[in-house]
Amino acid sequence: xxxxxxxxxxxxxxxxxxxxxxxxxxxxxxxxxxxxxxxxxxxxxxxxxxxxxxxxxxxxxxxxxxxxxxxxxxxxxxxxxxxxxxxxxxxxxxxxxxxxxxxxxxxxxxxxxxxxxxxxxxxxxxxxxxxxxxxxxxxxxxxxxxxxxxxxxxxxxxxxxxxxxxxxxxxxxxxxxxxxxxxxxxxxxxxxxxxxxxxxxxxxxxxxxxxxxxxxxxxxxxxxxxxxxxxxxxxxxxxxxxxxxxxxxxxxxxxxxxxxxxxxxxxxxxxxxxxxxxxxxxxxxxxxxxxxxxxxxxxxxxxxxxxxxxxxxxxxxxxxxxxxxxxxxxxxxxxxxxxxxxxxxxxxxxxxxxxxxxxxxxxxxxxxxxxxxxxxxxxxxxxxxxxxxxxxxxxxxxxxxxxxxxxxxxxxxxxxxxxxxxxxxxxxxxxxxxxxxxxxxxxxxxxxxxxxxxxxxxxxxxxxxxxxxxxxxxxxxxx
Ligand SMILES: Nc1ncnc2c1ncn2[C@@H]1O[C@H](COP(=O)(O)OP(=O)(O)OP(=O)(O)O)[C@@H](O)[C@H]1O
Ligand SMILES: [Mg+2]
Numbered sequence: 001x002x003x004x005x006x007x008x009x010x011x012x013x014x015x016x017x018x019x020x021x022x023x024x025x026x027x028x029x030x031x032x033x034x035x036x037x038x039x040x041x042x043x044x045x046x047x048x049x050x051x052x053x054x055x056x057x058x059x060x061x062x063x064x065x066x067x068x069x070x071x072x073x074x075x076x077x078x079x080x081x082x083x084x085x086x087x088x089x090x091x092x093x094x095x096x097x098x099x100x101x102x103x104x105x106x107x108x109x110x111x112x113x114x115x116x117x118x119x120x121x122x123x124x125x126x127x128x129x130x131x132x133x134x135x136x137x138x139x140x141x142x143x144x145x146x147x148x149x150x151x152x153x154x155x156x157x158x159x160x161x162x163x164x165x166x167x168x169x170x171x172x173x174x175x176x177x178x179x180x181x182x183x184x185x186x187x188x189x190x191x192x193x194x195x196x197x198x199x200x201x202x203x204x205x206x207x208x209x210x211x212x213x214x215x216x217x218x219x220x221x222x223x224x225x226x227x228x229x230x231x232x233x234x235x236x237x238x239x240x241x242x243x244x245x246x247x248x249x250x251x252x253x254x255x256x257x258x259x260x261x262x263x264x265x266x267x268x269x270x271x272x273x274x275x276x277x278x279x280x281x282x283x284x285x286x287x288x289x290x291x292x293x294x295x296x297x298x299x300x301x302x303x304x305x306x307x308x309x310x311x312x313x314x315x316x317x318x319x320x321x322x323x324x325x326x327x328x329x330x331x332x333x334x335x336x337x338x339x340x341x342x343x344x345x346x347x348x349x350x351x352x353x354x355x356x357x358x359x360x361x362x363x364x365x366x367x368x369x370x371x372x373x374x375x376x377x378x379x380x381x382x383x384x385x386x387x388x389x390x391x392x393x394x395x396x397x398x399x400x401x402x403x404x405x406x407x408x409x410x411x412x413x414x415x416x417x418x419x420x421x422x423x424x425x426x427x428x429x430x431x432x433x434x435x436x437x438x439x440x441x442x443x444x445x446x447x448x449x450x451x452x453x454x455x456x457x458x459x460x461x462x463x464x465x466x467x468x469x470x471x472x473x474x475x476x477x478x479x
């Protein structure tokens with residue numbers, strides 16, 4: 001008995017302590033409305049001992065505890081004026097065996113303005129969250145769609161078809177092509193045409209991120225995962241892209257060690273943030289891009305073969321601009337339209353002569369280079385007509401002959417000869433008798449544009465570096 005009594009006393013003390021700290025004010029009444037517990041000293045200056053046994057209506061201003069006893073219904077979050085202040089109170093009846101045996105009244109906030117302050121504060125945080133979410137969404141959105149890919153080239157149209165079909169599936173897509181051919185355009189377009197288009201499109205440039213940071217960029221880290229890690233941890237691109245697409249740009253530059261980790265994640269379809277053991281599901285479509293030949297990197301053991309097969313389920317190889325010169329007039333027109341709209345300038349157009357000249361250039365920088373040339377020419381032109389003189393010097397001076405790589409678009413490794421072909425009948429050169437002079441001129445031009453680099457010059461000319469050396473020696477040029 002004594003022990004039970006002690007225990008009960010302890011429990012009562014604990015409840016008292018709890019009531020004191022949990023509420024600003026609190027009263028309990030019996031089934032008739034007489035006060036049995038009263039904790040209002042701090043709030044109203046009334047001591048418990050002075051009011052115990054008194055009827056609640058005599059003690060508490062505007063109380064409704066007497067009414068609660070009759071209705072048996074709670075009143076939560078009501079406003080009650082006491083001492084001239086609006087307080088937020090709750091009243092709860094106590095039931096036992098289906099009968100009301102008392103009621104509890106509590107003060108949750110001693111001033112309505114406190115609640116207003118808290119509500120404003122929460123509202124503020126909610127707005128901020130919304131803003132951040134929108135910003136994250138804006139930053140991680142695909143900007144281009146297939147309509148933005150301007151082409152009348154058959155091979156390109158075939159690629160767009162393949163890409164559109166791939167977009168409907170979850171297959172990983174690998175886009176290859178020289179710099180400036182439009183790999184990023186394809187990646188955006190695939191996302192936009194996919195069922196994941198309402199999800200995020202998150203790009204990460206594997207070449208631009210230092211090796212040591214790549215893993216945390218991709219997979220994030222837990223709070224305090226390593227020295228210097230932020231307290232709140234960091235979300236990785238894979239998590240950010242959840243429900244959408246992740247675009248791994250310049251995948252060829254990914255360090256081997258990271259390739260292994262990526263492969264494991266792709267196989268297991270889940271990963272952990274660095275320093276955490278909580279699994280995160282991978283719900284992303286993967287698109288990768290590179291301007292290096294992945295196959296060649298595999299052979300040089302710079303790229304994991306198993307990862308290569310995983311990434312290249314659908315392969316899209318974009319041909320360089322010099323293999324689809326028929327696109328140049330179309331691209332130029334669309335670029336001029338877009339630019340004049342952006343700068344709110346009148347629409348300009350190239351003269352036929354200037355357009356032909358553009359088609360004679362080899363475009364090592366592909367569509368990006370073309371866009372730069374078009375933009376500078378448009379700015380240079382004084383009238384709405386853009387002529388030869390507005391083109392950059394090196395393009396103006398190209399002889400009216402074009403170089404071809406072989407049909408497949410591959411540079412022939414041991415090609416001995418430059419394949420030259422007359423593009424326009426207007427040529428004033430007699431090719432047969434002036435072949436050597438022409439080759440010399442072309443080599444000099446290529447070298448000048450490549451800033452003297454023979455490797456690059458050979459690339460421009462579509463021949464192997466050793467073939468260029470041989471040719472130059474044969475022509476009596478300084479090697
Ligand atoms: N088919 C196209 N139609 C219209 N514009 C294009 C097309 N392809 C490329 N462009 C233009 O060329 C620029 C370069 O394209 P993009 O950034 O997609 O190239 P990339 O292949 O990703 O190059 P890099 O390997 O250097 O990253 C784009 O900003 C765009 O202006
Ligand atoms: Mg790119």
